[in-house]
Amino acid sequence: MSDNAALPADRADLDGLLTWAVIRAARGFETMLTDVLTPYGLTPIQFGALAQLSVEPFLTQAQLAHRILMRPQSANHLLNVLIERGLVQRTGERGSGRPNPVQLTPTGRALLARAWPRVVAANEADALGISDPQHEQLHRIVQGILQLQAADPQR
Incomplete structure (x- = not known):
């Protein structure tokens, strides 16, 4: 038996992998959402963080990371960018072992309010x-x- 026997024989074998098909579809959705959000200066992940904080304010960095399927360490960079732009703010004292929730600022809420209708429209079936x-x-x-x-x- 050759090593090639374990490889896909043709495009149908590759297209038959559900996880790969979902990843490809997700990349397409991400590109579409990126195009919708670019006029607002947001990435899909930044949009997701703002939207999550609009429905669940005062999340810690770890909680927010969990909600948007991101590692807590990666969320630190995300939050720093959003804080620098004045879209979110920390509500507690930073320190080891201390909860330090974040929340939307009025600027962040206003930006999300402008982007939200375009994102909703882009998610319609048609x-x-x-x-x-x-x-x-x-x-x-x-x-x-x-x-x-x-x-x-x-x-």
């Missing part, structure tokens, strides 16, 4: 090129996967 039933089914499946991942972060 904007994504799919039917309403496909949109609902895809959303239900993705939400189920996210719930599984939240229950078991090692997934």
Whole structure:
């Protein structure tokens, strides 16, 4: 048996990998969302952080990182950028072992309010090129996967 026997034989084998197909689709969605957010000077992750803080204010860095599926160490850079732009602020004293929640500033809330309608419109079925039933089914499946991942972060 050759080493090539374990490789995909053709494009159908590669396209048959669900995880790879989802990654490719996610990259496409990320590009689309990046285009929508560029006029606001936001990346998709920055948008996600602001949106999360709008519905759940006073999250710690670790909590926010968990909500937006990011490592807590990486969230430090994200927060520093958002703080420098005046979009979020820390609400406590920084120190080892001390909770230091962050919250949206009025500037951050106003920027999110301007971007939100464009993001919502970009998420409509017709904007994504799919039917309403496909949109609902895809959303239900993705939400189920996210719930599984939240229950078991090692997934």
